[in-house]
Structures are given as structure tokens and as C-alpha cells.
Amino acid sequence: MKLGRFSLFGLLAAVFLLTTLVVSAQDVVTIEWWTVNSEEFDEQVQRDLVEQFNAEHPDIQVNMTLLPASGFDERMTTTLGAGQGAPDVAFFWINNWLPQALDIEPYLEADPDLGPENYFENFWNTRAVWNDTVVGLPLGVGANFVIYNKDVFDAAGVEYPTADWTTEDYNALASQLADEETRTWGGDRPRGPYRAIWYNYGAKVYSDDSTTVDGYLNSPESVASYTWLWDLVNSGATPTPADLEILGTEGTGPIDLFIAGRLAMATLNQGHMLNLIDEGINFGIVPEPAAPGSELRHANAWSLTASIWKGTEHPQEAYEWLSYWAGPEGQQFLMENGNLIPSMPDVLATYENADTEYAQAFFEVLELPQVAQWDNAHPCKGSVMSAVSDAWDLVNLGEIERDEVQATLDSLVPVGQAALDECLTRLGG
Template sequence: MRRHLARRMLVVVSLLLLLLANVGGVGAQDPVTITWWTLASSESPEPAIRAVVEAFEAEHPHIKVDVTIMAESAYGDLMNTTIGAGEGAPDIAYFWETPWLPHTLDITDRLAADPNLSRDDYFEEYFNNWAVWNDRVVGLPFTVGANFVMYNRDVFDEAGVEYPTADWTPSDYIEIATALTDPDKRRWGGDRPRGPFRAVWRNIGATKPYSDDSTTVEGYINGPNSVAAYTWLWDLVDSGATPTPADIEVLGTEGTGPVDLFIAGRLGMATLNNGHMITAANAGVNFGIVPEPHVPGNERFVHAWALRASIWAGTEHPDEAYEFLSFWAGPEGQRINMEIGALIPSLPAVLEDYPDVDSDYFQGFMGVLNATQTAEWRSSHPCWRGAVVRAVSDAWDLIMLGEIGRDEVQATLDAMVEPAQAALDECVPRLGG
């Protein structure tokens, strides 16, 4: 009897041990590993990247992040190769090229169901222009960038010129730049725009180089508002208040760009960006920020951008990838990058804690973030720059080099219609728009 009881107890104990082993096996499943390709920069340096991974994995022990930090040139090549092959792309990455966007995972429903993150948490213009494509949410905007005019207060004070204000006009820009220019001190009052149909062009009224339906150049590239913008450029060049292309070429070989000239007090004003803003602040320059000038009554535009953090459509772990994406490009990840690096967050609630947020210059920067972005039109018209604006580059070059008269601007643009139309007709079947 005792022998049978002992056998039964042994069987029961064995069954219990087997059951516990099976239960333990369920709870001890291997974590899911997702891949992340990224780049180190001043905004997101390697220590910040590593800190994001560490913080995420601590909160999500069931997910491991395999991060690869690479150079920008290698990044673009590898993204093109893997996306083109349809295999080998990372689960999470920056998808900054338009041809990559069809290969992103639509996260519209996941974001809508997320109790901790909403599209309303981001700057509206940045979300709409950089996270939405073809009415799908294809990523989250990571950091914000913009162009604006920085002015050196010490240069203005020395010249006895009043500081520019947010309501200044393109004519004011030329007048102020001329007043600041001092050849004896090798100082220019301002700089020239980097290209047409950016913020100043739009602020003057030249809102687009061709029609919304991407069929017609006539009346746009050579329309009255475009002529007015190119004529303003002619007046700026003619004023002698800006460096010439030859000046820039020489200074470029010396490693002296616009921000270096601005910091040295050789440019009274310059159209720069938030990276330059931080550089100037760290250098102790006494400066302010205003939006690029515009014509009263016209809509205010800003040339702005954001990095697009997205999930590859071919991921085998979409849920886990979204968990990491919403952490990295959400409040937690952007705060880590702001505190360790120089990231300017795309989330107003996080940006409120930026170290210099209360400074005059940073408040000036904040003032441009809600303006309508030039990307609003450009993002749905991919032929604008690589095809149409490139086709009319002769008009830009002739004005920049001072090789045509003011009364020749209209005729010069009229002559650009045919090559611009040909470029548009060739481009649209390839890129759409």
C-alpha cells in the first residue's frame, strides 16, 4: 500500500514539475528584435541614440533594438538598394526620399488608437507636410528646421540702423542691407536667396512655378508675381549690399560660409537655419531673428523641413516597430535627444523645456514655426525643382551675375517657358504630381 502511494505521489510530482516547466517556457519566450538604421549628428549624437535604445528596452523588455549608425552617403545607398530589392531594409529608419514613401507602413490607424500619442501633439504644419503622404500617415516628424533671417545687433547698433521687425517687406530688406554695407570694413549688409520659389518668392506672391494640375508653365514661371520676385532679386544684386558668387566661391575655399561671415560681423543679416542659430548662440553673438520679408496682404510662408521617421512596409514586426517608433519620435525619445544633443523637438510640449526657449532669439525662431510651409505645395509637385526650376536656371544665373538689365527680366523669363514646359512634360509621367 505504501509502495503504491509512493508511486502515485511520484507521478503527481512529475506531472506538476512538467506543468511548471511548460508554464515557465511560455513566460520566457525570446524577445522580438527589430532593426533600426540611423545617423549620428549634432541634433542626435551617438550617446543620445544609445540612450534612446537603453530607455526603450528598459520599458519594453519583450523588444530588442538592433541599431546601426552609419554615414549619410552609405545610408542613402543602402536604403535605395534594399528598398529596390524589396528585402533587407530596416524595420525603422528615416524615409526622407520621395521614392521611398510607397514602401512605408501606413500607421494611420495605429496612431489614432494610441492612447499616449496623437498627431495633435506635433506642430500642425510639420505633421501635415512631413508625416502625411497621399492621405496616409507614413511616419512621425522628428525634429524641426526652418530658414529665417538672423541679424547681428552689434552691427546694426554700430551703423545706427533700426532692427528689422516681423512685418518688414522685401524692399525693406534691400534698404536695410544697403545701409549696413561698409566696403572699408569688408562688410555686406545681407546675403542673397539660395534659389527661387522658396519663402521670399512665395511671400512676394510667386506661389508656384507651374499650375496645380502640373500641366502648364505659361503664366506661372513668367507671370506677374514671378517677374516681381525675379526683379526684386535683380534689385538686391544691383544694390551691391550682398556678396557676389565670386565672393562666395573664394570664401568657400577658405572654409568661410554665410554663418561664419555672420558670426565675424561681416554680414549684417543672413538667411540661415536653426543649426546656424545654435552655432551663433554658442559663439556669443548678439543677434535676433525675424521671418523672411513678405509683401503686406500676402500669405506668410516659411521654408521648413523635418526628418521623417518611418516603418518599412516589409517589416515582420509591425506592432513592435510602432512601439519603438512612437517612443523614439514621441516625447520620450525627442526629450532624450534634446537633453543630450541639440535636437529641436517637433512636439510643442517638449520644446517648452528647451534650454534657451525664453531668449529673444529663440522666441523669434518660434515665431516662424506655424507659418505656411513651402513644402505644402512642393511635396505634391515633385517636378518643381529637379525639372522646372533647373530648366530655368539660366534666368537665375544671368541675374546673379549681373548680365541682364532690369527691363530684360520679363523677356528672359518668357524665353524660359518652352524649356520649362518640356521639362515638366517629361517629368510628370515619371514622378507624378
């Protein structure tokens, strides 16, 4: 009996010990996190952030996978398509991935420290909310704006542009600043239609209810936007597509040409702005110009949607990391140690260069209505734009006359409509 009780005790102790061992082994949850190395996400800063988080959360181990920015999309698409091996937490910066993002609303509601009110409202609306669900947290902010080289302006004796300028002012300034001898151009040309300037003209590629191309692609507003581009192209004050592609960088903006002092005005972004500070360039910032006689002004702005994969086995722990990474702690850390411009007003308020002229001008751009508002609600925009890209090419190559813009757009209506119809069927109406 004694022995029996003893052995029973022993058995219980053993079971207890084993359970604690198993439980404690299970207690540490590994979260796979994929990120990139880029201007605002420096490799070492991100490693330090993970280390800090892991130290503060002994029960969660975040495992960082660093991918090159140029290959991140292929990798994510492949894993999401295979339905396995996708990361618990990552950037879901392509809208087509979002059906695979976890709805984090329940976790947000249970979280006393974090909510939509902590983020810039327009970025929350365009990047966190999708199809009426909360698919992630907007991490960092970015925007396009016109950067001008003050030294080039001063040398030419031309006044700096102001925030209330128009597209006509842009062309006039560009012409004044262009200098054939030093091969300096006045200003670059937009990188595609139906972005900030087209929206400032009130031009849309198709109707708001996604049914009609006729009367939109070829509307007076569209014609006016393309005609403005035509004027700019034919003024000779803007680099040719050849120059832009060679001297620019990978389609995001002619930063290298600007640094070389051969472009007085360029539509660039906050990442480029930081490059310019590093290079010691004397520059100023204004929003993209409005249409003549119009107050309407848009910004091509973005934030990166940081999300949890639907297939994760540890949604709670994944949320812990997500809300740290894209929450106040992470964004503060990434701002202070790296180059991130945070998407949270309270964090941005502590930005060390917040008082500088360029930072103030940049913050004003962030307040503007965004191109993404319309674009996010219209997933067929890309397909239709690609179908009607001839108009863009023809104007840019200088292959049509000024009065042929209308006819060219008219002629593209049928292919645009066909692309829209096909896209709608594909997306299921």
C-alpha cells in the first residue's frame, strides 16, 4: 500500500513534470515574418527590432526572413498560390493577395492599446480596410510630390514654385529652366496616366459604377490632361522616355538624373527625398500641380499593408507581433533608427526633422485626397489602362498632333470597354 501510494505519487510527479515540459515547449510559438530590405526598412534596424520584441515576449519567437525587394512579390504569390509555406506575418502590399489576409478586427477590438484612431484616417481607409474587413495595419507612409532643385532655379533666376500652382505653371517653369547646352531639363513627365494630375483634371478612365468607358476615357477632362502632356512633351523641356529610362531608376522616378543636377523638377517620393538629404542637395517640395482654374488636388500616396496570413496556426501570437511591428513601438523604432515615416500622427509628431521646410511640405501632401481612394474601389483600372496604353505611348513618342488627342482616345474606347467587360466577368461582377 505504502509502495503503491509511493508509486502513484511518483507517477503523478512524472506526469506533471512531463506536462510542464511539453507545455513549456509548446509555449514558445515561432512566428514566421517576411520583410524586405529597402530605403525605409534597413536590414539591421529590423533585426534589432525583432531582437527587442523577442526579448520582451519570451513566449513568442519571431523568425525574420529578409527578401530582396525585387523578388518579394514572386515569392509571396507563389506561396499564397501553393496555399502553404506562406509567412504568418508579412507585407500584403498587392491588393490581389488580400483575400488571403486574416480579418484582424476581432483582435483589434480586444486590444485596448490600438485602434483605427491611432492611424492617419485616409491611410487607414485606403490600406487597412478592404471589402469592409480590416485586412491589416498601414505601416509607414509615402507619397509622390514634385521636388525642385533650388540651385538650378537660382542659377536660372527663376522663382520657386508654390503649393497652389497649376499644370500650366509647371510647363512654363520647365521651359524656362531647360538648358540645351548643359543638357539640363526643366521637369520630368508623369510615369502614367490617371494618377494625381489626371485626377486633378477630374479625368477617370471609366465610370464610377465600373460599367462604361465611353464618355470617360475620351471625356473633355481626359483630353485636357493628355493635351497638357502633349504640350509638355513637345516643349522639349522634359527628358525623352529614353532619357528617363536610362537615367531614372526602375520606373519609380528619375532620382539619379535629379542628383546629377540635370533635372530641375522631378516627381519623386519620400525615399528619394532621403537620398537627396544624404547627397546634400538643396531642394524644396510642392504637391503635384492642379488643373488650371481648379482647386481639386490629389496625391499619389501609399502606406504598406502589414497583414497576418489566413493560414497561420497562431493568429493571436501573430497579432502580437503585427501590432508591435506596425504599431507605435515598431514605427517609433523604425523611424528613430531608420528612415521610416510613420503612419501614426502621434509617432510622426516626434519626428526629429518635423520642423524642416521639406518635412512640413511633405506632411501637407499626406493630407490631400488620395489617388488610391478611387483605384482601390476599381480593381479593373489596371486591365483597362493596359488595354488603352496606345494613347500614352503615342503622345509620349510625339507621334500624334495636338488636335489628334481626342480622336485617338475615341478610337481606344472599344478595346477599353472590352477589357473592362472581361475583367468584370473574371472578378465575378
